[in-house]
Amino acid sequence: MKPGFGIEEEFLLVDLYSRQVVAEPGTAAIELCREVFGAHFAQEMFKSQIELASPVFSELEHARNFLRSKRHHLAASLAQQGLGICAAGSHPLGGWQLQQCAEDDHYHHLFDDYQQVARRSLVCGLHIHVGVGPGYDRIRLINQVLPWLPLLLVLSTSSPFWEGRDTGYRSYRRVLCTEWPRMGLPQPLHDWDDYQRYLNLLQRTGSVRARSDCWWAIRPSSRYPTIELRIADGCPQLEDALCIAGMFRKMIAQIQELNASNTEDAQQMQWITQENLWRAMRYGSGGTFIEPTTQSLVSAQDWLLQLQEQFALSPRYLDHALRIVTHGTSADRQLATYHRARALGLAHGTALHYVVDELLEQTAAG
Secondary structure, X not given: OOOOEEEEEEEEEEEXXXXXXXXXXOHHHHHXXXXXXXXXXXXXXXXXXXXXXXXXXXXXXXXXXXXXXXXXXXXXXXXXXXXXXXXXXXXXXXXXXXXXEOOOHHHHHHHHHHOHXXXXXXXXXXXXXXXXXXXXXXXXXXXXXXXXXXXXXXXXXXXXXXXXXXXXXXXXXXXXHOOOOOOOOOOOOOOHHHHHHHHHHHHHOOOOOOOOOOOOOEEEOOXXXXXXXXXXEOOOOHHHHHHHHHHHHHHHHHHHHHOOOOOOOHHHHHHHHHHHHHHHHHHHHHOEEEOOOOOOEEEHHHHHHHHHHHHOOOHHHHHHHHHHHHHOOHHHHHHHHHHHHHHOOOOHHHHXXXXXXXXXXXXXXX
C-alpha cells in the first residue's frame, strides 16, 4: 500500500538588497505569490510569510516536479520586484519586532491570545500529510512512529541563527515552538477515544478556540484523514524535504500494513523521546541519541541504519539521509558559510548576508 501524501512548505519574503525579511511586502507581491501558487497558496501568520500547500501526490517524482516548479517560478517572478523566498526554519537576521500580523481573523486571535509568543514566531516549518485508510486508529499509528521523530528533525535542522546570533542550537525554531502550548510532543494518549476526551476537555474549559488548536509535532489532521508531521524545520534544499517526506510516508504505510501495536512502556518511551528531541534541537546530526529499545547511545548515522532495518526504507531515501548526517544539515552548512566568511576577515553582518544569499539560492533552485 502506498498512501497518498501532501507537503506544505512555508516561506519568508526577503528583500534582496537588505537581506531582511520584508515587514510589508505590498499587495502586488502577495498577488504575485497567489498567482504563481494558484489554489495552493495560503497566507501564513505574518504578512511576510506564505505557504505552498500541495495537492495530494501518489509518487515522489510528482511532488518533486510540482514543488521545484513553484519555487523556481515564484523566485524568478519576485526577483523583478527585488524580493526573494527563504524556506529555512529561521531567517539568520531575524527582525520579528518589525513584522505585522496577516489580515486574517484566525491569526489576529492567535496574536491576541498568545501575545509575544505569537509575535516572536517568525519561523518556517515543513509539514507532511500521509493518508490513513479507514478503520485505522490514527493515535495508535502516531504512537508507533513517535520515538523516531527526533531523527526526522535532525535531517531538517535549518535554524541555527536567531536575531543575527549563533544560538548554539541546530534547530532554534523548535526551541521557539516550546513557548507555545500544545506544540511539543503529543500527550501520551492510548487511542482515538482518548484523543477525543482530551479535545473535549480543552473545548469545555475554554482552553482552545477550535479543536485544531493542537499544534503537536505530529497530529491527526482535523481536516483530512491523514497524519500530519509538523516537527521538521523548513528545508532550503528541496531534496532534503522530499527525503523526509518519503521516509515518513514509508513509516506510516508499513505500520498500517503490519497493523502492529506498540508494546513498549508508554511513559518511558515519552521520557526517551523528549530527551532525544532536545538533543536533536541542540546538536542536530552531531548529537548522540538514546536508542529507545536498548537505551544505549547511538550516533545519528547508526540510528538511521536502525530505522532502515525496521522500516526497509528505499535506498534512495536512506542514501540521501546518510549524506545529510555525514556531510551536514542546512544548519551545519549555514554555520560553515558564516565561519568561512569571518575567516576571510568579513564583518559579522556581511558574513550573515552570505548565509542569507545561500539560503535564497537554494530555495529558488528547488
